[in-house]
Structures are given as C-alpha cells and as structure tokens.
Amino acid sequence: MRIVYMGTPDFAVPTLQALLDSSHEVVGVFSQPDRPKGRGYKLVPPPVKELALAHGIPVYQPVKMRDGTALAALEQLKPDVIVVAAYGRILPKEILELPAYGCVNVHASLLPRYRGAGPVQWSVINGEEATGVTTMFMGEGLDTGDILEQAQTPIGPEETAGELMDRLAAIGAQLLLHTLTLLESGKAVRTKQDESLATYAPMLQKSDGALDFSRPAQKLYDQIRGVSPWPSAYAYLDGKRLKVHKAALLPDQTGEPGEIRDGKRLIVGCGEGSLELLEVQPEGGKRMRGEDFLRGRRPGVEKKFTSCPSE
Known part of the structure; x- marks a missing residue:
C-alpha cells in the first residue's frame, strides 16, 4: 500500500522503520516543525524527520493542518492509508476521509482507557500492572475511533515510563504491520469503544x-x-x-x-x-x-x- 506516515518523537520511530522495512511504500512523512533546543536555541529536527530524510522520503512540516496546504500535499501523494503515531496534531475531517483505507492511529494504551497525550506516564503513575498498544481508525474525537487490534503487556514493578515507552513503541510497530495486513485483505474487524470505560491521560506538566x-x-x-x-x-x-x-x-x-x-x-x-x-x-x-x-x-x-x- 501507498502510505503517508505522521509522527514526531522517538516513540514514532520504530513504526516508521518497520514500514520502511516492509513491502509497503512510504510516499511521504509528516512531522511537527523543528524546535529550538539547548542554550543556543538551535533548531533541532524531530527524530521521525531524521529517519525519513535518511531514507530519501519527502518530509512535510505544516504549522497548521486546516489551512489547505496539508490537504493539497496529501492529494498529490495519493495515499491508500495514513498511519499516525504520536504526531501531536488533530487531523481535520477532509484529511481523515481522504485515503481509501482511512487513517490508522497507533496509541500507547488499551483504549478506551488512557485516551490523550500521556497514556504511558499515567499508567505508571497510577500503578497499573499492565498496559498495551491499540491500533484504531481515527475519527474527529480524541482517541475515540473504532478499535482494530490490541496487544497487552505487563508493566514491570521497577519499569519507568521511559523504559515502558520504548517497549510499547516496538510492540506498536509490529501490531501496526499486522493491522495493515488485515486491512488490505479485507479481514479487519472494527470494534466500537465503550464510552463508559473511557479515562483520560493529559500531557504531563x-x-x-x-x-x-x-x-x-x-x-x-x-x-x-x-x-x-x-x-x-x-x-x-x-x-x-x-x-x-x-x-x-x-x-x-x-x-x-x-x-x-x-x-x-x-x-x-x-x-x-x-x-x-x-x-x-x-x-x-x-x-x-x-x-x-x-x-x-x-x-x-x-x-x-x-x-x-x-x-
């Protein structure tokens, strides 16, 4: 399949690498703009951008997703599916409806629990004994779309959020590949989320x-x-x-x-x-x-x- 990938931090790197190593064709990568870091405030590219450029993949870093520039670029790329992992942007309806196979998100929790930007951190803070990764169809709500697949893993008693994040990134990469296989073969099953079980994990302060x-x-x-x-x-x-x-x-x-x-x-x-x-x-x-x-x-x-x- 022709894939546009959207991701920004280290968590999103293993999934992009898995796609690059697969038979799928990554035709473009969207990532957040470079950010100033350090004492010299030097602009630093996101990890996903660095990996994409190393493989010669075109990179797009729109400041806004609703001004038409992102949509125009995507219409030129003609993706069969858009894969999203920790991109950090809300996608408007016209982008969600563009690919034939939809937009698939890799989320680091067992939805509907821990929707939001900090699922890994809050699962550890709250003393959870297990968590996992969910692949889901994206909708206009925050992590509210239909579930495709889930993979569960225990949280080690001494494991930090950073260590767990690295493990979940690797688990998510393999889960995403399997989900794409199901989508392409027409065997994917959609499961609606139970709203009564939903919890939220805001970004840490x-x-x-x-x-x-x-x-x-x-x-x-x-x-x-x-x-x-x-x-x-x-x-x-x-x-x-x-x-x-x-x-x-x-x-x-x-x-x-x-x-x-x-x-x-x-x-x-x-x-x-x-x-x-x-x-x-x-x-x-x-x-x-x-x-x-x-x-x-x-x-x-x-x-x-x-x-x-x-x-």
Whole structure:
C-alpha cells in the first residue's frame, strides 16, 4: 500500500522503520516543525524527520493542518492509508476521509482507557500492572475511533515510563504491520469503544513531578517511575529543589512524612511506609547516589523534605 506516515518523537520511530522495512511504500512523512533546543536555541529536527530524510522520503512540516496546504500535499501523494503515531496534531475531517483505507492511529494504551497525550506516564503513575498498544481508525474525537487490534503487556514493578515507552513503541510497530495486513485483505474487524470505560491521560506538566511525602510510599514510588525521564520527580530540602531519579520502596519502615531518617542511606518517611532515594540531583548539580548526597550534607542542617520551597 501507498502510505503517508505522521509522527514526531522517538516513540514514532520504530513504526516508521518497520514500514520502511516492509513491502509497503512510504510516499511521504509528516512531522511537527523543528524546535529550538539547548542554550543556543538551535533548531533541532524531530527524530521521525531524521529517519525519513535518511531514507530519501519527502518530509512535510505544516504549522497548521486546516489551512489547505496539508490537504493539497496529501492529494498529490495519493495515499491508500495514513498511519499516525504520536504526531501531536488533530487531523481535520477532509484529511481523515481522504485515503481509501482511512487513517490508522497507533496509541500507547488499551483504549478506551488512557485516551490523550500521556497514556504511558499515567499508567505508571497510577500503578497499573499492565498496559498495551491499540491500533484504531481515527475519527474527529480524541482517541475515540473504532478499535482494530490490541496487544497487552505487563508493566514491570521497577519499569519507568521511559523504559515502558520504548517497549510499547516496538510492540506498536509490529501490531501496526499486522493491522495493515488485515486491512488490505479485507479481514479487519472494527470494534466500537465503550464510552463508559473511557479515562483520560493529559500531557504531563512540570508540576506533576512534585512529591508530597504525606502520601503513601507506594504512590510516590509509582509517581517517580511515571515522571521519568520527564519532568522528573522532585521535592525541596533547605528551600532548594532536589530531583529524585530513582527510589526503592520500603513499605515496612515508618517515619515522619518527609523526614530523613538517621543513618547512611537517604531514607525518607512517607504517609505510609518509607522510600530510599537511590539517585538524586541537587539544584544546578549532577546526578549522584542518595548516600553520597547525604554524606556531603553538613551536620545540623534541615532534615525534612517539603513539596514547595516555602513550607
């Protein structure tokens, strides 16, 4: 089939690579515009764009999808199907109706649960034991279209959102190829989503990383995993932000919420149980082991974490 692919971040790269390695013909790739990054604000191309250019595939980066330029380009490309994975744009009706086989989305959750831009992160934050990938026909709503196929996978007890994202990207790539085979052969089955089971997973904000040690240790442990690698979990000590990159759950150890226990390990009391902060990063500093951070602190300084600098 002639395929136009729409995707932007690292998650979308394995699916594009799988299509390039298949018998299908990728005739064009749509990706979001290059973004300025780093101290020099140098424009950096999205990962999907880089892969497409490396294979000589034409790349389109429209700023708007509703001004007619995207539609005109697609009419020239004449795709049989449009495949979308984490593109980050809403497609208007005239684009959704253009390809003969429709627009197929690769979504990193078991729909109708976790619709939206942050399904992987919120599934980890919420302590889910399993998740998966859904291929679906796209409609005008947010992840509301008919389901084509789903693949489920367990979430490891120590797995971060970043690690899970990489696994789901690989699973989604293979699921998409199988879905296209079913579509092309006329064997695809559409299943409407049960709206009563729908939940939403909004894009993460920096504030979603704030740790409140009055909450149970298990909840904080899941939060730390779910906001890794971005925006990272954090709390305040001595009025300064300390990022928490990795922690260990100590459910049977108790302590005053937010208080550092005496000892050589960076163990902090929670509303229920405790956490050992294994890897932390001081404000303006480098990542380090929790015990090294503790060792470098002066005797008699503040020993209680807060969720904001003024507490």
